[in-house]
Amino acid sequence: MQRVEPSTPAHPARHLRRAAVAMAARCVTALLGGYALTAIVATLIARLLPISRVEATVWAMVPAFLFYAVVALWCFHEPRTGRVMAWVWGSAIVAGGAVWLLGVRP
């Protein structure tokens, strides 16, 4: 990530290490967190769409990859790493809880 850095960091090595950890967290969140969120949102849509079982299942899949791409790209646009992780993993957990409460369609 190219960012405007403070003029001269007091501890360049430590600063660099912290930036690397933040970038790794961002990449993992984009790739795995984005996938988890996509999978859970698609599952939720499939479960909730008020149409026939087979149609709801397939309509949930059709836009999923576009959703994933946009989520993953946003992960690299938002400057604050903490915010990226909170939003992606947080909404995956919330949506996952909803899926867990609803259970398999009867």
Place this chain on the structure above:
Amino acid sequence: MTRSLRQSMAWIHGWLGMLAGWILFAMFLTGTASYFRPEITRWMQPELPMHRTSGAQATQAAVAELARSNGGDQQWFIMLPDDRTAITRVFTIPQPDATAKPAPGKRRKRGGELELDPATGKPIHARETRGGEHFYRFHFQLQLPHPWGRWLAGVCGMFMLAAIVSGVVTHKRIFADFFTLRWNKGQRSWLDTHNVSAVLALPYHAVITYTGLMTLVLMYLPYPIAINYKQPLDFGREAYGLPVDAEASKRPAPLVPIAPLVRDAEARLKAPVSRVVVRHPGDAAATVAISAATVSALNARTGTAVYSGATGALLQSPSNSGAAVSTVGVMLGLHIAQYAAPGLRWVLFLLGLTGAAMVGTGLLLWTAARRRPGATPFFGLRLVERLNIATIAGLPIGMGAFLLANRLIPAAATGRADAEVATMFYAWGAAALLQLLRPARQAWAALFAIGALVFVAIPVANALTTSRGLLASWQAGDWLFVGFDLAMLVTAVLLGAAAWRAGRPQAVRATRRVKEMVHV
């Protein structure tokens, strides 16, 4: 602190493209070749004559042969010939061994593949080869064990999709770029080529990437099925009309004649039949599932009619799938393009090449943007440069070597199909290693030149080892063989031109304001 959307999208576009670029280049090139999968297979079995047999007759002949040789099998899969494929292909699944318990979740072992003469049903004795199937499988399995190749291809497909979205955001001058192509200006020209190939064929790239991901959506995203169905197979039955997996009754009963069933199914499906699956042949509970070809429809998932194998009664009509299932079927159809007539198929082939060009020029840009005049290139830059040479100039050598091996390995040799495939990877690997001996610019030229020689050698080897060389095929009016040899020669000329250009000392070195020209 914050950057504009365009800046962050440009940054991620460069990294997405670089990280997945080499695999995407290989996927684009082998996928493009796969538009001609049946034609490549036919060229790779020059012993086979060209003739046409009706689906009903071919099925009847295949079933008679299977009943004679494989009576006790659990299932027969019969892939019928069509305008582009001259043979019947058959897979058999033997009865599961009652004593050996298959591991749960493990796929049932397939029996051998048989190639049959459509007219007589007798096994064909042509040279053993993977044919065009090899490029097709490599395109999405990358020669890795199941399921890792497909997952890796899926990850690269997602990188491509994200790169397309971020690329579109990056290019504010999308229509100006369309008309901008400046030759002989160093990296400026690479950027122009990248933009022109991307913008010109943008709808194609977006569609082929998205539909490519959709072909394996059931594997990549199975969770919507899991939340709605207790058994995944129930989804298959509801969505695609897959036949119910009935148990054998253990009472023997002869199979009814198949040809009338095929003709009845063709009338119901309103399309030529492409696949017949016989379950429990010779049993009173036998079923015959007949599916239509996708040659004339956009939807690649056409219906299936299921008949009783003992009585010939229709058990299950082809179902009308809903809007969502049809949508995914059309996406699949758009990707594999079996609907395309020859003219359109050539257009798609050229569009596929623009995809390879877009990825390739993108990879070159990554290095061009980071090279500093007079400075020693850092390790990462040299690594990317060498991988670029190995992939962009090396893969064509491997693909050509695969086709060349088909003519050079003796037709009767055992294990020759695997040897052909191995030749592709050894040739590619050798090219990737040998180029390290030369400075980058000479390595580009050398590899392109070797590629040109390999592709010239293909029609030569064809003429020397078969009776279907270019002249003979021309006289016989065998346009498939003529077209194939000509395509090889055109490829050789293009690779030769690339070698000539790469080897020329660069007169113009555009180095100013690199950062501004290339989005880093």
